[in-house]
Amino acid sequence: xxxxxxxxxxxxxxxxxxxxxxxxxxxxxxLATGMKSVHSGGESLWIxxxxxxxxxxxHELDQNIDDALKEHGCAKVSLNAQEVEGFYFGFSNxxxxxxxxxxxxxxxxxxxxxxxxxxxxxxxxxxxxxxxxDDDTIWVHDYQLMLVPQMVREKRPKTSIxxxxxxxxxxxxxxxxxxxxxxxxxGLLGSDLIGFHTYDYERHFLSSVRRILGLEVSFNDIFxxxxxxxxxxxxxxxxxxxxxxxxxxxxxxxxxxLQERLDSHKASAPDTKLILSIDRLDYxxxxxxxxxxxxxxxxxxxxYKEKVRLIILAVxxxxxxxxxxxxxxxxxxxxxxxxxxxSTVNWTPIWYFYRSLGFESLIDLYTTxxxxxxxxxxxxxxxxxxxxxxxxxxKTGVLILSEMAGxxxxxxxxxxxxxxxxxxQADTLKRAINMPEEEQMARNxxxxxxxxxxxxxxxxxEFMKALKQKSSVVRNTFVxxxxxxxxxxxxxxxxxxxKKRLLFLDYDGTLAGFHKDPQKASPDDELYVLLDKINNQxxxxxxxxxxxxxxxxxxxxxxxxxxMIVEHGVWISKNGQDFKMLEKxxxxxxxxxxxxxxxxxxxxxxxxxxxKNYSLAWHYRNTDPDFxxxxxxxxxxxxxxxxxxxxxxxxxxxxxxxxxSSNVNKGRAAVRILGEEDYDFVFAIGDDWTDEYMFQELPDxxxxxxxxxxxxxxxxxxxxxxxxxxxxxxFAQA
Ligand code: ADP
Ligand code: G6P
Numbered sequence: 220x221x222x223x224x225x226x227x228x229x230x231x232x233x234x235x236x237x238x239x240x241x242x243x244x245x246x247x248x249x250l251a252t253g254m255k256s257v258h259s260g261g262e263s264l265w266i267x268x269x270x271x272x273x274x275x276x277x278h279e280l281d282q283n284i285d286d287a288l289k290e291h292g293c294a295k296v297s298l299n300a301q302e303v304e305g306f307y308f309g310f311s312n313x314x315x316x317x318x319x320x321x322x323x324x325x326x327x328x329x330x331x332x333x334x335x336x337x338x339x340x341x342x343x344x345x346x347x348x349x350x351x352x353d354d355d356t357i358w359v360h361d362y363q364l365m366l367v368p369q370m371v372r373e374k375r376p377k378t379s380i381x382x383x384x385x386x387x388x389x390x391x392x393x394x395x396x397x398x399x400x401x402x403x404x405x406g407l408l409g410s411d412l413i414g415f416h417t418y419d420y421e422r423h424f425l426s427s428v429r430r431i432l433g434l435e436v437s438f439n440d441i442f443x444x445x446x447x448x449x450x451x452x453x454x455x456x457x458x459x460x461x462x463x464x465x466x467x468x469x470x471x472x473x474x475x476x477l478q479e480r481l482d483s484h485k486a487s488a489p490d491t492k493l494i495l496s497i498d499r500l501d502y503x504x505x506x507x508x509x510x511x512x513x514x515x516x517x518x519x520x521x522x523y524k525e526k527v528r529l530i531i532l533a534v535x536x537x538x539x540x541x542x543x544x545x546x547x548x549x550x551x552x553x554x555x556x557x558x559x560x561x562s563t564v565n566w567t568p569i570w571y572f573y574r575s576l577g578f579e580s581l582i583d584l585y586t587t588x589x590x591x592x593x594x595x596x597x598x599x600x601x602x603x604x605x606x607x608x609x610x611x612x613x614k615t616g617v618l619i620l621s622e623m624a625g626x627x628x629x630x631x632x633x634x635x636x637x638x639x640x641x642x643x644q645a646d647t648l649k650r651a652i653n654m655p656e657e658e659q660m661a662r663n664x665x666x667x668x669x670x671x672x673x674x675x676x677x678x679x680x681e682f683m684k685a686l687k688q689k690s691s692v693v694r695n696t697f698v699x700x701x702x703x704x705x706x707x708x709x710x711x712x713x714x715x716x717x718k719k720r721l722l723f724l725d726y727d728g729t730l731a732g733f734h735k736d737p738q739k740a741s742p743d744d745e746l747y748v749l750l751d752k753i754n755n756q757x758x759x760x761x762x763x764x765x766x767x768x769x770x771x772x773x774x775x776x777x778x779x780x781x782x783m784i785v786e787h788g789v790w791i792s793k794n795g796q797d798f799k800m801l802e803k804x805x806x807x808x809x810x811x812x813x814x815x816x817x818x819x820x821x822x823x824x825x826x827x828x829x830x831k832n833y834s835l836a837w838h839y840r841n842t843d844p845d846f847x848x849x850x851x852x853x854x855x856x857x858x859x860x861x862x863x864x865x866x867x868x869x870x871x872x873x874x875x876x877x878x879x880s881s882n883v884n885k886g887r888a889a890v891r892i893l894g895e896e897d898y899d900f901v902f903a904i905g906d907d908w909t910d911e912y913m914f915q916e917l918p919d920x921x922x923x924x925x926x927x928x929x930x931x932x933x934x935x936x937x938x939x940x941x942x943x944x945x946x947x948x949x950f951a952q953a
Contacts, residue, residue, distance in 0.1 A: 305335025369409030
């Protein structure tokens with residue numbers, strides 16, 4: 220069995236060099252703290268950046284660095300200062316971070332950042348490829364490495380690759396402003412499984428995939444070439460036992476300086492409440508707003524002056540990024556002003572720490588504070604909220620949490636607030652201060668039970684389980700066999716040996732790709748050459764078989780003398796002759812249906828009606844995908860109620876609904892042709908629902924091929940139109 224390789228920019232430890240010695244200090248941030256517990260329990264290798272640039276690392280220490288990381292089960296990707304600047308401070312934290320947290324005005328779209336991001340992602344991918352085997356499972360983490368899955372996939376097509384995004388995925392309206400939105404999505408889609416903290420982030424991602432890449436999405440499966448990519452939400456948990464046990468041991472251990480100070484504060488003012496806030500100093504955390512809201516609270520309820528104290532622990536973060544420097548200044552000034560204005564001889568309203576504290580100090584703060592007040596404006600998850608609850612071993616304590624944090628979805632028993640609503644926050648603080656202990660305990664019992672059950676280990680196992688199941692789903696769902704090089708060779712052999720061949724080739728989505736305007740999807744020179752070659756072969760009958768109208772196909776192909784069946788089987792033309800009717804059909808119904816379709820065009824921007832001789836098609840490829848599907852299902856209902864028992868039916872094609880006579884379909888037409896001669900090689904290829912009639916009705920000995928990776932009655936499938944051409948090129952060489 221292969222190993223698991225975890226890959227993220229931040230490793231669980233950061234290396235520092237002082238006086239020629241290497242120190243490993245624990246990393247701050249949800250990803251590193253959460254995954255650390257998963258990593259320490261298993262046989263995984265964790266690849267990431269050590270936190271030191273090449274320039275900061277003397278050569279003679281290279282080996283020592285590798286050894287220090289190895290002790291923690293880690294291996295490094297080396298980055299020089301320029302790479303850290305463009306990739307980490309640049310694209311990751313000046314472009315993606317603000318954009319994904321809805322701070323559009325902070326997002327910088329710099330080509331240099333993007334180029335460095337690509338190059339560094341390639342470095343990470345190369346490190347994985349070097350250190351892994353085909354049977355390993357690769358788990359890529361977070362927004363710094365969104366191109367890695369595709370880069371690894373190219374070299375290791377069979378490896379299981381999972382990706383987890385630890386920050387929000389923004390709505391399509393925000394995401395689409397990114398100049399490199401396609402590349403980012405394609406990078407992520409190299410994965411087999413993509414995980415998010417919440418369903419909302421998942422939903423936003425799927426919407427972008429549909430709208431930007433135009434891929435088919437069914438529930439949470441994305442269909443891309445020959446792969447199905449699964450998307451799901453897995454809310455990350457914490458190492459519950461670790462926090463609970465630390466809190467239990469806390470009382471037994473010798474007191475830290477911080478704890479002494481906290482205790483003396485409590486002793487001197489036993490009826491004051493301590494309100495705690497802990498975050499990295501990041502604008503997404505809403506620290507400045509929280510301080511303003513605190514001032515608002517003290518103004519609204521002055522009776523709480525000298526009765527509450529706000530402890531702010533802000534951990535230094537990304538301090539090379541200008542927005543973080545500005546925020547630092549803003550928070551310093553705010554704290555200074557408020558403390559200056561309202562402190563009394565006995566009371567400082569805000570205690571402000573700007574530093575990273577050790578784990579024990581964190582526990583001191585969690586266990587001593589009566590209230591945790593966390594007000595991110597946007598936060599992928601927010602583990603601090605969960606950690607606070609886990610340390611409340613006597614079940615007291617009140618959590619006030621922003622609705623904008625991913626964790627709010629699972630922590631309904633907390634007091635949820637909108638960080639922009641000062642009025643509500645002031646009232647909630649008052650409520651928290653006065654909340655009876657029984658109520659605190661009842662709320663925390665629910666919260667603790669859930670956190671204990673769905674801890675970080677369960678979270679990681681669920682993700683891994685889904686990743687493993689995912690690979691088997693791909694194998695079972697599709698009975699059609701891929702046209703691999705081996706299969707192609709066999710088909711080709713049969714083709715060469717055949718005495719009489721018959722080929723049915725669908726056009727749109729098979730011989731040619733889709734175009735916004737169907738009239739523009741005309742054949743290219745390469746296609747003509749290819750079809751000419753096949754059509755001129757001895758004992759070979761080629762039919763183009765399409766839902767298109769006879770005028771268009773006449774213009775494109777009549778001079779080439781290809782045989783054609785159009786409008787799904789209404790018309791036939793052989794060897795350059797004029798189109799004749801293949802089926803007797805009526806068209807009177809069209810007068811009745813046309814206005815209905817037109818009313819749908821009026822109400823669905825981007826859609827249009829194509830009028831053929833004996834059918835009407837409503838195309839909705841260019842509409843908003845969700846809206847288009849909704850309208851299509853509405854139209855289906857309207858049409859079915861209108862046509863009743865008439866001889867007409869509605870066909871659901873690829874982004875098109877076609878109303879036509881019931882006795883016409885490609886299967887029926889193909890079978891009629893088949894009866895005309897004695898063929899020993901019958902081949903049909905198509906991408907659409909309408910082609911399924913051929914696949915169903917042609918005899919079992921036929922070779923039927925679906926284009927695309929969807930459920931089909933065909934025996935084989937190919938990934939895309941490019942592969943169709945490769946296949947036909949083989950036939951053309953016979
Ligand atoms: P983010 O990942 O955005 O920083 P989270 O709240 O999800 O936010 O995660 C923060 C993590 O960092 C928590 O696991 C917390 O314990 C840890 N942490 C926060 N502050 C400190 C600190 N001062 N010292 C050590 N660890 C900290
Ligand atoms: C968030 C991100 C992580 C990141 C952490 C700390 O939790 O999701 O990927 O590691 O913040 O930020 P830093 O920039 O110090 O790695």
